Amino acid sequence: MxxxxxxxxxxxxxxxxxxxxxxxxxxxxxxxxxxxxxxxxxxxxxxxxxxxxxxxxxxxxxxxxxxxxxxxxxxxxxxxxxxxxxxxxxxxxxxxxxxxxxxxxxxxxxxxxxxxxxxxxxxxxxxxxxxxxxxxxxxxxxxxxxxxxxxxxxxxxxxxxxxxxxxxxxxxxxxxxxxxxxxxxxxxxxxxxxxxxxxxxxxxxxxxxxxxxxxxxxxxxxxxxxxxxxxxxxxxxxxxxxxxxxxxxxxxxxxxxGNTYLAMWRDLVKRYPDLDARQILRDLMESHGSQGKWFAAAKTAKYLDIALDCAAQPDAAPATLIRAARDFAIKEPAFAAQVGLHAISHLLAGRGYEPSPFDIDEAVGHVMAASARIGQEDQVLRELKRLAANSAVDVRMSGRLQSCIADLEKSLG
The missing domain is CATH 1.25.40 (Serine Threonine Protein Phosphatase 5, Tetratricopeptide repeat)
Structure with missing residues (x-):
């Protein structure tokens, strides 16, 4: 053979x-x-x-x-x-x-x-x-x-x-x-x-x-x-x-x-399907710290109230918040407006990786687009003025925000 x-x-x-x-x-x-x-x-x-x-x-x-x-x-x-x-x-x-x-x-x-x-x-x-x-x-x-x-x-x-x-x-x-x-x-x-x-x-x-x-x-x-x-x-x-x-x-x-905070949450949810997924996220945030860095996980998991808490933390990344304000401006405008305001606050405080004054322009644009959808342009403009009035660590960002406010006041009459 x-x-x-x-x-x-x-x-x-x-x-x-x-x-x-x-x-x-x-x-x-x-x-x-x-x-x-x-x-x-x-x-x-x-x-x-x-x-x-x-x-x-x-x-x-x-x-x-x-x-x-x-x-x-x-x-x-x-x-x-x-x-x-x-x-x-x-x-x-x-x-x-x-x-x-x-x-x-x-x-x-x-x-x-x-x-x-x-x-x-x-x-x-x-x-x-x-x-x-x-x-x-x-x-x-x-x-x-x-x-x-x-x-x-x-x-x-x-x-x-x-x-x-x-x-x-x-x-x-x-x-x-x-x-x-x-x-x-x-x-x-x-x-x-x-x-x-x-x-x-x-x-x-x-x-x-x-x-x-x-x-x-x-x-x-x-x-x-x-x-x-x-x-x-x-x-x-x-x-x-x-x-x-x-x-x-x-x-x-x-x-x-997991390689990301979101992956870590998903890993535990998969391993413990009988536990409350929202509480698992809270437990992870408490045990691993860095609450601001859990923003993307909370947002993707659709726990927007938790995400807003994360967005307010000093270690939240302004660039991530700006993208979220853009992505949620239509489907969740109230959330988008608040997230965008937090991003602006962080930029004024000198936070973020290699931030640019143009980030202020983008954040303001998304905040105003979102606020227009819920009829809160005046309230949001007042909040922007409040942020600009406070002493800012990054004078470039502060100056840029002042310019954006001036342009908004002209356009809104």
């Missing part, structure tokens, strides 16, 4: 050793996205070939990216996201034990050669990738003595590249006591490894012990590495026990994640 030709992966030429230079982070990230899309497309029709594609990508990541500047963290995050996205392809692929044994050897070698732990997501899931108990135990035992010796030496730190994959295999093989005993030998306890110990306790039904084990890493004055993940692990246990309110207060609020 003729041998089936190997699949020709389009991503391989762009993932050659040394192909990227110091400033090629953005290009490398794009290449990862393309590779992930290609592998996931193949997975829909040929999951085994797709799994081999994941392995081929993993083998090439360090050699290809070795010379790239990773100081911004963008590339490392992109690699992690890509591998986490592709792990299910690798874990669920239908393969016999011999094939999977070959895959594990290839991945193990790539992990050992990895210079910056790019392949940590694969190492952390190695036991799941192994799939077969015999393979889990094989890879759990291979470096066990070496890791035990290294971690028992408290006089110096010895990094073992295969430590995470060994812990993962011990966990998936159900060798919980050995796993916990191994972790106990370490001098420094970080979530990077301790997650396996916490999960081992949880899988034995020792929920309170697992909670105490993980929460112990949160003690101390400094925020530990993996703080959010630890808090979410603890939160998951309490939620599972029906202690939702305690989970929310102790771990949900502190571990909330």
């Amino acid at each position: 003729a041998k089936t030709p190997a699949h020709k992966w389009a991503f391989k030429p762009g993932m050659r050793a040394g192909v990227y230079s110091w400033k090629s982070s953005a290009k490398a990230i794009d290449r990862l996205k393309s590779a992930s899309s290609e592998i996931r497309a193949v997975a829909r029709v040929d999951p085994v070939t797709a799994a081999e594609g994941v392995i081929a990508l993993a083998q090439r990541i360090w050699p290809a990216f070795e010379h790239i500047d990773t100081s911004s963290g963008a590339l490392g995050n992109a690699v992690r996201r890509t591998l986490e996205e592709l792990l299910p392809v690798l874990i669920s692929a239908p393969s016999d034990e011999k094939t999977r044994a070959k895959w594990l050897e290839q991945l193990r070698e790539a992990i050992e050669d990895d210079g910056v732990d790019y392949l940590a997501p694969i190492a952390h899931s190695f036991g799941q990738i192994a799939a077969y108990p015999a393979l889990m135990n094989l890879h759990a035992d291979r470096d066990l003595d070496m890791i035990e010796a290294a971690w028992s030496d408290h006089e110096r730190f010895i990094h073992v590249a295969t430590a995470s994959l060994t812990l993962s295999c011990l966990l998936e093989a159900g060798r919980h006591d050995e796993l916990l005993a191994l972790l106990a030998r370490k001098k420094t306890h970080l979530w990077f490894d301790e997650r396996f110990g916490a999960e081992a306790l949880l899988r034995q039904g020792l929920e309170d012990e697992a909670l105490a084990y993980a929460e112990g890493l949160l003690q101390g004055d400094r925020r530990p590495w993996g703080h959010a993940e630890i808090a979410q692990f603890c939160e998951r246990i309490l939620v599972g026990q029906g202690r939702d309110d305690e989970a929310y207060r102790r771990f949900g609020l502190p571990s909330v994640s």
Whole structure:
């Protein structure tokens, strides 16, 4: 029977050793996205070939990216996201034990050669990738003595590249006591490894012990590495026990994640759908501070009264308020007028990032357009005069506002 030709992966030429230079982070990230899309497309029709594609990508990541500047963290995050996205392809692929044994050897070698732990997501899931108990135990035992010796030496730190994959295999093989005993030998306890110990306790039904084990890493004055993940692990246990309110207060609020304040609010609302979304926003503002910076979140969530409270705070960004005054001038004119007035007040106080006197013109224009829709032009003009009469930190802004008022008085007769 003729041998089936190997699949020709389009991503391989762009993932050659040394192909990227110091400033090629953005290009490398794009290449990862393309590779992930290609592998996931193949997975829909040929999951085994797709799994081999994941392995081929993993083998090439360090050699290809070795010379790239990773100081911004963008590339490392992109690699992690890509591998986490592709792990299910690798874990669920239908393969016999011999094939999977070959895959594990290839991945193990790539992990050992990895210079910056790019392949940590694969190492952390190695036991799941192994799939077969015999393979889990094989890879759990291979470096066990070496890791035990290294971690028992408290006089110096010895990094073992295969430590995470060994812990993962011990966990998936159900060798919980050995796993916990191994972790106990370490001098420094970080979530990077301790997650396996916490999960081992949880899988034995020792929920309170697992909670105490993980929460112990949160003690101390400094925020530990993996703080959010630890808090979410603890939160998951309490939620599972029906202690939702305690989970929310102790771990949900502190571990909330998101690149924006709005994303943080949405994250908690999604995790706690039975709680009042408005109160969640209030709780976030109280626990995380910087009330003015929550304006966009409150506005988008349609809690306009809260948004107005935020707009009045000194740390509210005038540019953000001006855009809101523009966007709401028609649908919520009273709100828009008040927001615009707050923006003008902040500009007069010298606040905002690189403000320009022309910002006053724009803010006044939106305020007057909104006030015209609710018949309050005279009241708003009086408020503008009041603001102009008060001593302003930024004389340029004050002068510009005076000019705008003079023009308004002419136009209004």
